[in-house]
Amino acid sequence: MTGVSLKPRAPFEARVDLSNLTPEVTGPLSLRELEHREVPCGGRSLKLAELFFVEGAPDGVLLVEIGDVRLDGVGAGMSKGELIVDGTVGAFAGRGMSGGMLRIGGDAGDFLGAEMSGGRIELAGNAGAQAGAAGSGSRRGLSGGVLRIGGHAGPRAAERQRGGLITIAGDAGEGLATGMIAGTVSVGGAIGPLAGRGMKRGTIFVMTVPELPAGFIDTGTHELVMLPLLARRVPELSAMLGGWTHARRIVGDTLMGGQGEVLAGA
Amino acid sequence: MILNGVEIRDTFAEAFPMVGTRLIVTADTPEWALIAGRTTTGFATSVIGCGCEAGIERTLAPEETPDGRPGVSLLIFAMDFGSLKKVVPLRLGQCVLTCPTTACYAGIDTGKRVPLAKTIRYFADGHQISKKIGDKRFWRLPVMEGEFVCDEDTGSVDGVGGGNFLILARSRGQALKAAEAAVAAMVQVPGIILPFPGGVVRSGSKVGSKYKGLFASTNDAYCPTLRGTVPSQLPEEVGSVLEIVIDGVSFEAVAQATKVGITAVCAIGAEGGVVAIDAGNYGGNLGPFHFKLREIMQDGAGETA
Structure with a gap:
């Protein structure tokens, strides 16, 4: 593979913030300039070369060879290019992304893909809390792009999601899609309590109907043309919705005047 | 030709x-x-x-x-x-x-x-x-x-409207059979429609009328029952005329459909009662798209005499 690879020199002693190190930033830099690029680390600023062996040729692809839970902000603010992490990352990975591709081979910490508006995140493992959610003090969560979680998602994933697509292959923690404004989230596994609380619009696809807040109303099972349309046009949903022609439609959160929906395969 | x-x-x-x-x-x-x-x-x-x-x-x-x-x-x-x-x-x-x-x-x-x-x-x-x-x-x-x-x-x-050709035949039945053959062939061409009933028009029009407020009126030059009473385009043996109008998403699509349609009509030929193929125009002053029949049919099917 061509591109720049970062290989940690030693286990990190403090949290490292890589949020200013995206492919579009590293692309125009020479290897030497990159080595001298400073990144926040535990309240200090260190040169990248003090933390990593920096190798390769900048061409838009950035590879972090060994991940670490102390690596925060990986791919945050990315707008193009590709960033690959062979392992686990910390918090805020892909936060505010507007384009490009972020692949994470392990798990991710909290706020994965929070407030992202475009691009694509592929997470092989589990995500921490508030994946695709709004950041602290922010009104809107993920509003565009695709966030795929190969494992489980922690609490309050898709909180205040505004658009785009989140797929969770495993289970989702409590408070999934709390205050969801629009968009689509699918969950292949079990769902924790209070999913969809305060939901205004948007769709949650589930395999079985979870325990929902009191403001959700079961409208029954319906044949929906939208199901095959989504299965054909959205590759990320085709595996889940491929055989669906009918779905049980539960609308909410009506206590908040919401018109969101939970669609369960029937 | x-x-x-x-x-x-x-x-x-x-x-x-x-x-x-x-x-x-x-x-x-x-x-x-x-x-x-x-x-x-x-x-x-x-x-x-x-x-x-x-x-x-x-x-x-x-x-x-x-x-x-x-x-x-x-x-x-x-x-x-x-x-x-x-x-x-x-x-x-x-x-x-x-x-x-x-x-x-x-x-x-x-x-x-x-x-x-x-x-x-x-x-x-x-x-x-x-x-x-x-x-x-x-x-x-x-x-x-x-x-x-x-x-x-x-x-x-940006499309093209009003492509057309006229089928001049000896009888109404023969004109209709030829028109049906043309339509059956033309509907296979992508990017076009034949908007009239069954793809065929029996009441082709000319621009204007003796009556105020009418933009179009019967195309008397092609009405067999008026032959001799108006300047006619119909020879003695023509007893019926049908028109096929073509709208398309491009000039090329309409030209292709015209060619396919005329080819189908000509396959029926004089033996089937078809006398001539004509087309409607307004002297070239109304529309910028001109589909010249002979150019379109230059490499078409059938014999060229």
Whole structure:
């Protein structure tokens, strides 16, 4: 593979913030300039070369060879290019992304893909809390792009999601899609309590109907043309919705005047 | 030029610019898709009286449609974009939305946007739901039957309207048989519609009238029963004339359909009662598109004498 690879020199002693190190930033830099690029680390600023062996040729692809839970902000603010992490990352990975591709081979910490508006995140493992959610003090969560979680998602994933697509292959923690404004989230596994609380619009696809807040109303099972349309046009949903022609439609959160929906395969 | 005993007259069809769009309408069965298509493109033979010209371009197999159901592809043309923006939502709302099991999708991605659900979604009285997939937004409108799914809008294209040719035959029956053969061949050409009943016009018109306020009137030069009373274009042996009008998404599509249609007529030939092929024009002053029959048929089927 061509591109720049970062290989940690030693286990990190403090949290490292890589949020200013995206492919579009590293692309125009020479290897030497990159080595001298400073990144926040535990309240200090260190040169990248003090933390990593920096190798390769900048061409838009950035590879972090060994991940670490102390690596925060990986791919945050990315707008193009590709960033690959062979392992686990910390918090805020892909936060505010507007384009490009972020692949994470392990798990991710909290706020994965929070407030992202475009691009694509592929997470092989589990995500921490508030994946695709709004950041602290922010009104809107993920509003565009695709966030795929190969494992489980922690609490309050898709909180205040505004658009785009989140797929969770495993289970989702409590408070999934709390205050969801629009968009689509699918969950292949079990769902924790209070999913969809305060939901205004948007769709949650589930395999079985979870325990929902009191403001959700079961409208029954319906044949929906939208199901095959989504299965054909959205590759990320085709595996889940491929055989669906009918779905049980539960609308909410009506206590908040919401018109969101939970669609369960029937 | 003579093809299989049929004279190809040295003239041209004069056509004019139109703005068109394509809708993909699907339904649970091919029959209901066709019903929706026919209803939506009904009363759309001529912009003069109908506001648009429309037709079924072709039927679509399930694997060709966005939702995997059988469908039809419809083309709708108007004289300008403003008119198109008005007629399409009207026909969508009255003829597709109302038709059982249908859904409606954009058939053209490029060009100025023609509103679909963007306009008619308000029928749902606040219960409409949108779903954005990639760059496209779909709307779901709850209806008594279930749910109507529709693209927010569709694209448009600068098209060509009023391509035509005339079939001059010995009898009404022979003219009709030749016209039917032409239509059967022409509907296979992509990107065109034949907006008149069954693809055929028996009442071709000329521009203007002796009566005030009439923009068009019977094309008396081609009316067999007036031969001798008006300057006629019909030789003695011609007893009936039928016209085929073609609208298309491009000059090339209309030219191709013209060629295919005339070839089919000429295959019937003089033995089948076809005397000549002519075309309607206005001296070249009305429309910028000229389909010269002999040039189009230069490398066509049949003998050239």
